[in-house]
Amino acid sequence: MESLGDLRGKRVLVRSDLNVPLDGTTITDDGRIRASVPTITQLSDAGARVVVTAHLGRPKGAPDPAYSLEPVAGRLSELLGRPVAFATDTVGASASETVAGLEDGDVALLENVRFNDGETSKDDQVRGAFADQLAQLADTFVSDGFGVVHRKQASVYDVALRLPSAMGGLVAAEVDVLRRLTEEPERPYVVVLGGSKVSDKLGVIDNLIDKADKLLIGGGMVFTFLKAQGHEVGKSLLEADQLDTCNRYLSEAADRGVEIVLPTDVVVDTAFPSGDREPQPSVVPASEIPADALGLDIGPESAAAFAAALADARTVFWNGPMGVFETDAFAGGTRAVAQALTEIDGLSVVGGGDSAAAVRQLGFDEAAFGHISTGGGASLEFLEGKELPGIAVLERG
Numbered sequence: 321m322e323s324l325g326d327l328r329g330k331r332v333l334v335r336s337d338l339n340v341p342l343d344g345t346t347i348t349d350d351g352r353i354r355a356s357v358p359t360i361t362q363l364s365d366a367g368a369r370v371v372v373t374a375h376l377g378r379p380k381g382a383p384d385p386a387y388s389l390e391p392v393a394g395r396l397s398e399l400l401g402r403p404v405a406f407a408t409d410t411v412g413a414s415a416s417e418t419v420a421g422l423e424d425g426d427v428a429l430l431e432n433v434r435f436n437d438g439e440t441s442k443d444d445q446v447r448g449a450f451a452d453q454l455a456q457l458a459d460t461f462v463s464d465g466f467g468v469v470h471r472k473q474a475s476v477y478d479v480a481l482r483l484p485s486a487m488g489g490l491v492a493a494e495v496d497v498l499r500r501l502t503e504e505p506e507r508p509y510v511v512v513l514g515g516s517k518v519s520d521k522l523g524v525i526d527n528l529i530d531k532a533d534k535l536l537i538g539g540g541m542v543f544t545f546l547k548a549q550g551h552e553v554g555k556s557l558l559e560a561d562q563l564d565t566c567n568r569y570l571s572e573a574a575d576r577g578v579e580i581v582l583p584t585d586v587v588v589d590t591a592f593p594s595g596d597r598e599p600q601p602s603v604v605p606a607s608e609i610p611a612d613a614l615g616l617d618i619g620p621e622s623a624a625a626f627a628a629a630l631a632d633a634r635t636v637f638w639n640g641p642m643g644v645f646e647t648d649a650f651a652g653g654t655r656a657v658a659q660a661l662t663e664i665d666g667l668s669v670v671g672g673g674d675s676a677a678a679v680r681q682l683g684f685d686e687a688a689f690g691h692i693s694t695g696g697g698a699s700l701e702f703l704e705g706k707e708l709p710g711i712a713v714l715e716r717g
């Protein structure tokens with residue numbers, strides 16, 4: 321951030337990734353907030369008037385109390401050890417008044433940037449108009465939300481075209497580690513994919529087949545592959561329009577000698593876990609998921625097979641929990657993969673908000689892993705070799 325010169329008295333807009341899991345208004349994992357503190361502290365200590373913008377979840381371009389950043393403001397203040405002024409909108413009257421009231425070194429957090437449809441609009445003009453409003457709140461921009469740099473969105477990309485901009489320390493550190501994974505990783509190189517953002521991640525597999533020696537697929541990713549193989553998947557997560565894609569991946573991997581490991585058994589229930597129903601898990605063969613059931617974790621046989629497939633790895637990248645780990649009945653696969661990563665002799669990287677949260681919530685010591693990345697999709701797309709809009713925009717001449 322040295323390129324921004326003396327920041328004393330300057331309004332600095334910081335794009336952080338504060339997209340943390342919530343249970344109501346309770347933050348169940350504050351990892352991403354913690355990861356954002358060093359850059360915000362550095363700017364505040366330099367006398368900047370720090371204006372933090374971030375998203376939470378995927379509200380539909382309008383205010384939704386379930387996705388308010390207000391609970392995050394409180395936790396950010398605790399971790400910073402200094403007050404955080406919370407604006408109840410992003411670019412409206414509250415934001416303007418809050419920013420105008422900042423003194424040198426003060427910190428403010430704007431309300432969820434995705435409450436504004438301009439943030440995620442695919443229309444450059446609409447997105448640009450919203451970026452204009454964001455830019456009016458600041459003199460310079462610091463991009464520090466690694467978890468969202470793969471998104472061409474107003475607060476990540478367009479605003480950097482309107483203000484003197486720099487990469488924050490978190491993004492710089494993440495890129496530095498991930499570069500090690502893309503430049504001649506030690507082999508065997510194993511990628512573990514799971515989670516629920518299936519459509520995002522299916523696209524990544526094509527490139528990873530060229531880079532990894534093994535792909536282990538769990539979580540919500542599994543069922544589109546199983547369906548593509550002709551198996552019934554009941555009410556499980558499914559990208560029904562991606563069956564041919566999955567079959568293509570399976571045959572491409574076979575042609576290239578890349579092993580794709582799918583679960584052979586699955587933990588199912590007849591409903592997604594919720595607070596008002598005791599889970600009723602049962603283990604079934606992956607090829608025999610009952611029509612009224614949904615797959616919520618990889619089974620014990622598969623967990624053991626995944627751990628065995630990881631045992632001799634020298635480089636592992638893992639994004640996406642193996643199951644709905646938030647409920648213990650469906651945490652076994654995630655726990656087994658996390659344990660296996662702590663035992664490898666090499667570089668293990670865990671990427672993703674929920675993956676990192678899972679590792680912490682399941683009681684693992686973060687130091688037992690080579691790196692815990694705040695970005696899942698962002699890391700995956702970096703590993704694919706894709707240009708990440710939020711980074712490319714900072715590097716343009």
Ligand SMILES: Nc1ncnc2c1ncn2[C@@H]1O[C@H](COP(=O)(O)OP(=O)(O)O)[C@@H](O)[C@H]1O
Pocket residue numbers: 514515516517518538539540541557615616617639640641642643644645646671672673674675676695696697
């Ligand atoms: N079989 C499954 N069905 C539905 N959701 C799942 C399944 N397995 C894992 N998940 C969910 O995936 C979510 C995390 O997915 P994702 O956001 O893709 O991970 P990350 O944030 O690490 O990139 C978790 O909240 C978990 O409950």
Ligand SMILES: O=C(OP(=O)(O)O)[C@H](O)COP(=O)(O)O
Pocket residue numbers: 337339377378467468471517671672673674694695696697698
């Ligand atoms: O949670 C995030 O990504 P991840 O699930 O890939 O870790 C980031 O905050 C990006 O969120 P998005 O996937 O709603 O754009």
